[in-house]
Amino acid sequence: MEPSCGSRGPGPAAAAVAAVLPAGGSGERLGGATPKQFCTVQGRPLVSYTVGAMERISWISHIIVVVSPENIEKMNSIVEKYGHKRVTIVRGGVTRHRSIFNGLKVFAENNFSNQLLQKPEVVIIHDAVRPFVEEDILSKVVMAAKDHGAAGAIRPLVSTVIASAADGFLDHSLERARYRASEMPQAFLFDIIYEAYQQCTDYDLDYGTECLHLALKYCKTNAKLVEGTADLWKVTYKRDLYAAESIIKGNLSQQVCIITNVKEDVAQVNFLLHESLKSRIKVEAVSVTLSKNDGQLQDIFSGQCYNFVCISDKKYAVEETQKLVDMLEKSNTPLLYPVVLISVHLDVSENTSCSIGMEELTRIKKFAREVKKKNILLYGILFQYKDCLLLQETVNSAAALILALIMDRNPELIGQLLVA
Amino acid sequence: MEPSCGSRGPGPAAAAVAAVLPAGGSGERLGGATPKQFCTVQGRPLVSYTVGAMERISWISHIIVVVSPENIEKMNSIVEKYGHKRVTIVRGGVTRHRSIFNGLKVFAENNFSNQLLQKPEVVIIHDAVRPFVEEDILSKVVMAAKDHGAAGAIRPLVSTVIASAADGFLDHSLERARYRASEMPQAFLFDIIYEAYQQCTDYDLDYGTECLHLALKYCKTNAKLVEGTADLWKVTYKRDLYAAESIIKGNLSQQVCIITNVKEDVAQVNFLLHESLKSRIKVEAVSVTLSKNDGQLQDIFSGQCYNFVCISDKKYAVEETQKLVDMLEKSNTPLLYPVVLISVHLDVSENTSCSIGMEELTRIKKFAREVKKKNILLYGILFQYKDCLLLQETVNSAAALILALIMDRNPELIGQLLVA
Numbered sequence: 004m005e006p007s008c009g010s011r012g013p014g015p016a017a018a019a020v021a022a023v024l025p026a027g028g029s030g031e032r033l034g035g036a037t038p039k040q041f042c043t044v045q046g047r048p049l050v051s052y053t054v055g056a057m058e059r060i061s062w063i064s065h066i067i068v069v070v071s072p073e074n075i076e077k078m079n080s081i082v083e084k085y086g087h088k089r090v091t092i093v094r095g096g097v098t099r100h101r102s103i104f105n106g107l108k109v110f111a112e113n114n115f116s117n118q119l120l121q122k123p124e125v126v127i128i129h130d131a132v133r134p135f136v137e138e139d140i141l142s143k144v145v146m147a148a149k150d151h152g153a154a155g156a157i158r159p160l161v162s163t164v165i166a167s168a169a170d171g172f173l174d175h176s177l178e179r180a181r182y183r184a185s186e187m188p189q190a191f192l193f194d195i196i197y198e199a200y201q202q203c204t205d206y207d208l209d210y211g212t213e214c215l216h217l218a219l220k221y222c223k224t225n226a227k228l229v230e231g232t233a234d235l236w237k238v239t240y241k242r243d244l245y246a247a248e249s250i251i252k253g254n255l256s257q258q259v260c261i262i263t264n265v266k267e268d269v270a271q272v273n274f275l276l277h278e279s280l281k282s283r284i285k286v287e288a289v290s291v292t293l294s295k296n297d298g299q300l301q302d303i304f305s306g307q308c309y310n311f312v313c314i315s316d317k318k319y320a321v322e323e324t325q326k327l328v329d330m331l332e333k334s335n336t337p338l339l340y341p342v343v344l345i346s347v348h349l350d351v352s353e354n355t356s357c358s359i360g361m362e363e364l365t366r367i368k369k370f371a372r373e374v375k376k377k378n379i380l381l382y383g384i385l386f387q388y389k390d391c392l393l394l395q396e397t398v399n400s401a402a403a404l405i406l407a408l409i410m411d412r413n414p415e416l417i418g419q420l421l422v423a
Numbered sequence: 424m425e426p427s428c429g430s431r432g433p434g435p436a437a438a439a440v441a442a443v444l445p446a447g448g449s450g451e452r453l454g455g456a457t458p459k460q461f462c463t464v465q466g467r468p469l470v471s472y473t474v475g476a477m478e479r480i481s482w483i484s485h486i487i488v489v490v491s492p493e494n495i496e497k498m499n500s501i502v503e504k505y506g507h508k509r510v511t512i513v514r515g516g517v518t519r520h521r522s523i524f525n526g527l528k529v530f531a532e533n534n535f536s537n538q539l540l541q542k543p544e545v546v547i548i549h550d551a552v553r554p555f556v557e558e559d560i561l562s563k564v565v566m567a568a569k570d571h572g573a574a575g576a577i578r579p580l581v582s583t584v585i586a587s588a589a590d591g592f593l594d595h596s597l598e599r600a601r602y603r604a605s606e607m608p609q610a611f612l613f614d615i616i617y618e619a620y621q622q623c624t625d626y627d628l629d630y631g632t633e634c635l636h637l638a639l640k641y642c643k644t645n646a647k648l649v650e651g652t653a654d655l656w657k658v659t660y661k662r663d664l665y666a667a668e669s670i671i672k673g674n675l676s677q678q679v680c681i682i683t684n685v686k687e688d689v690a691q692v693n694f695l696l697h698e699s700l701k702s703r704i705k706v707e708a709v710s711v712t713l714s715k716n717d718g719q720l721q722d723i724f725s726g727q728c729y730n731f732v733c734i735s736d737k738k739y740a741v742e743e744t745q746k747l748v749d750m751l752e753k754s755n756t757p758l759l760y761p762v763v764l765i766s767v768h769l770d771v772s773e774n775t776s777c778s779i780g781m782e783e784l785t786r787i788k789k790f791a792r793e794v795k796k797k798n799i800l801l802y803g804i805l806f807q808y809k810d811c812l813l814l815q816e817t818v819n820s821a822a823a824l825i826l827a828l829i830m831d832r833n834p835e836l837i838g839q840l841l842v843a
């Protein structure tokens with residue numbers, strides 16, 4: 004969408020909306036040296052998730068990420084690696100408010116050489132460490148800001164808030180129902196929040212934290228408060244990183260693509276496995292022999308599917324797996340996360356006392372270590388297809404292994420051949 | 424320690440201290456049917472972790488768990504299953520304050536037939552959904568309560584707190600530095616908090632949340648505020664369960680016990696594996712042939728080690744593993760969590776083109792499914808010991824697999840034979 008400064012249409016889509024993400028924090032509370040916005044979850048820095056959440060929304064025309072001077076280079080490489088568009092990196096100040104102000108100045112002082120950096124009607128301010136923000140709440144705060152000048156997401160208080168006296172004793176406790184936690188995103192008519200920052204004191208810039216407060220104090224704008232969901236929480240402590248990791252692993256495990264050729268003996272296993280997985284996860288089936296120009300697979304890559312199952316009746320054959328690896332590599336989609344690739348080896352031999360050769364196991368491990376360098380986690384599953392009576396049981400076992408491997412995404416287990 | 428009501432010694436150890444854990448909440452915020460105190464982490468309900476954290480502290484003479492009437496039976500079975508001692512289950516009221524009051528009444532109205540339920544000097548009040556409470560903070564609030572009548576743990580506010588006007592607009596925001604989040608544990612002189620509950624109004628009992636507030640309002644006792652650590656957080660949302668799961672898995676992965684016989688060919692692998700693991704985890708080595716009366720192993724069980732590695736040069740032999748399973752079963756220690764048991768099969772044959780028979784793999788899987796019923800997660804690692812040049816590499820690979828299996832505790836991967 005082109006910015007259309009000044010329009011007041013019915014939805015956020017009709018307004019020029021930009022976003023400023025302060026990402027200058029020092030991460031002290033995590034107890035580690037890495038500021039929390041640069042901590043990685045599934046190998047990807049949190050700030051990239053948050054930028055991604057904003058980018059997905061077509062009516063946000065531009066995203067300013069404000070980082071401290073020492074992290075500008077790091078942020079540049081993140082933007083490049085994850086293919087972020089519509090992002091400008093801005094040098095932060097020594098406090099959160101000074102950083103946000105720097106971000107806003109880019110729009111106010113832009114000489115219009117860059118069309119995208121034209122002053123927006125509404126600006127969203129959102130923390131880089133709140134990666135799970137959804138379009139719904141962004142739309143709500145933007146609409147409310149258009150109508151009322153300022154708006155912010157709120158949540159119920161989890162704990163009672165108390166005032167302490169100077170001597171470290173309880174002075175009084177607040178009645179919990181009357182107060183709310185002020186969260187992000189917030190949104191403002193650009194002219195209001197920029198005016199507030201221009202008017203405010205050095206004390207405000209150095210010790211304040213709340214943009215809503217500045218809009219009220221300097222522009223007499225009482226922000227509209229919008230109830231947000233629990234997803235808006237701020238990654239603050241180490242435990243929040245654990246939680247983010249689990250949520251993201253869960254999100255990555257929503258969909259699997261099954262690739263198979265359609266020989267008759269494979270078809271039944273394919274069908275049953277598909278059915279078994281379908282009850283617990285979205286399954287995309289690609290029933291073709293892989294070829295380099297396969298548009299269907301390319302669509303699936305672009306659709307952010309990070310889990311692939313290759314079913315092959317060529318025992319331990321790495322050829323088809325290699326083809327998929329090549330396609331992933333040649334696809335223009337940046338790999339935001341490690342891809343899980345599970346090679347299911349169908350053993351249809353009648354020989355009941357078969358065995359697995361160590362050389363083959365070693366070969367699979369070696370191959371897995373190679374493709375790991377391409378951010379692909381390769382695992383093998385051996386599927387013995389002999390006894391028709393046990394077929395459903397084996398299918399269920401294979402499905403459980405596939406789901407476990409997808410959920411865990413464990414890099415230490417690559418190259419292992421598991422038995423269904 | 425025997426309760427010594429009325430003593431005012433130098434530390435909590437000299438006071439009679441009891442604890443009341445309100446566990447009557449409905450868990451609405453988790454969005455699930457199970458109240459959060461009964462949600463399981465590694466199969467064990469959160470409330471059992473919290474009771475366990477209290478039980479470990481010798482100077483807490485008794486623990487009252489207050490649950491809603493429909494959960495009394497469930498709580499009884501938890502106490503039995505996890506072998507909790509010094510616990511009395513009390514029927515809760517319809518609100519948090521009414522539940523706490525019910526808990527306190529047990530001490531006040533006790534006719535002294537039960538010595539342990541004698542009125543304590545100090546009572547701790549702690550949430551059942553804050554499982555990571557440490558002795559340090561409990562000791563601090565108890566000491567402060569002895570000195571000042573009331574005390575409570577506090578934390579800095581994560582978000583700014585705002586007051587909303589009736590129309591849903593911002594009224595004002597609080598200056599973050601002047602306020603704190605009131606957390607748990609809290610502690611009180613029993614007579615003060617009991618007096619407060621007796622004096623307070625129905626409105627307080629129905630709509631209040633803060634015990635510190637009651638002590639101030641009805642007994643003019645300004646609580647001493649004690650800065651707590653981030654561990655004190657309350658499991659409130661689903662993401663908090665994810666975080667708790669990661670923390671507990673991390674705690675369970677601190678220690679591994681390696682069991683081996685000391686044949687010469689095994690000794691070198693044992694030594695190198697020990698060294699490789701030691702740099703990342705506490706290793707207890709038991710270099711004996713297992714026997715049923717082995718006191719050393721019994722001590723390790725009691726010491727809450729939940730990870731065992733059996734190194735054997737009998738390829739795929741389940742006998743030694745079976746012995747350990749039997750010992751775990753016969754030990755009187757209740758299994759609080761699933762035990763991870765990794766059977767490392769040393770293959771010292773000179774044959775370079777060896778293979779693994781499918782029958783053996785099937786046998787290991789079947790055995791693993793059997794011991795799973797005993798809450799033991801069994802995994803196999805095949806360790807090929809042929810080429811001296813590659814020995815260190817294989818050792819490192821085995822150590823990485825062992826750590827991954829211990830960290831993940833994945834029940835879907837039991838019975839698999841991984842190759843180091």
Ligand SMILES: [Mg+2]
Pocket residue numbers: 212213214215
């Ligand atoms: Mg703010």
Ligand SMILES: [Mg+2]
Pocket residue numbers: 632633634635
């Ligand atoms: Mg309270």
